[in-house]
Amino acid sequence: MNPSGSSKQWPRERTRIYFDILRSIMREERSSEVVRITRVQNRVNVPSDRFRRHLREMEKLGLVNFRNTLSITIKGREFVSEYRRFSEFMNRFGLV
């Protein structure tokens, strides 16, 4: 249930999905040597075709390396920390 009390979940914003993907990659990197794409996809709960489309867009933006294996770039890590910081900031205003 979302905070408004409605049980319907609206789609996440693209930046939120990017954040979830990057955070899952970071978790995977911490727990195992190889980041498995299917495991990241399951964690972020996005259909396969859309997930790969997001990964391609994120690679263009320089957030991930997506060749044979999946890894997060320095820019991706910076995005995660910025997103977390500003989310927390706007949370204090009750806006995110």
Next chain:
Amino acid sequence: MQIGATPQMSSFLGNETAPFLASELLSACLAFAIAYLMLRSFRVLRRDYLIGFPIGFSFLGLSYLLLGASYVISSLGDEASWLQLFIGCYGFAFLGTTYFLRRRSLAHRLGRMSNWLFSLLVVLAVVAVLIVIVPPVMVLPPHRVADQVFRITNLGLLAYVLLSMYQILKAKAYELGAVVLAGFVFLAIEQYSLLLWSLDASFWSFAFAHLSRLLGLGAIALEGFHRQ
């Protein structure tokens, strides 16, 4: 006494203009600093409704600058006071609209609603500015006639912001900052003090309004920069 570079204002402030001018400049700096932080948040989080906050605080900063300028440039006159009232009111309107759209976004998909609403507010703001600066299409009454109406409108908008924050706090869905809440309460006290000042022309209500505003903006800015 009324806000603006009116003869009453000059006699009211006299040689004590400097602290109030400093207060206006400091308020403008704080409002622009908050707007900058909000703009950065919007650019990272990319949620449409968040754009209302940087615009709102920029408008507030502009209104403080304009008021400060009217202390030192007496030729700015009634038009500057009208502009300051409009711009300040639009600043609070943008803040209120942000909370309105936030609440809507929880219950419905916003679609293009936020774009339409913000565009409408910007168009209204431009029209209001044109009405003031393009004479003699519309001859405005002295700004002090409308001053109380604007103060009451601002209070209404701030009450909506505070009500939204209270509901968020009640739902415990978010980690709402007490400092932020206190900041908006101080901004509401500022508007109330200015309303009293427009009625009784007391020096202390004017000074208290300035103090409340600085405390309010300072609290919000502190919360922002503390998190950076």
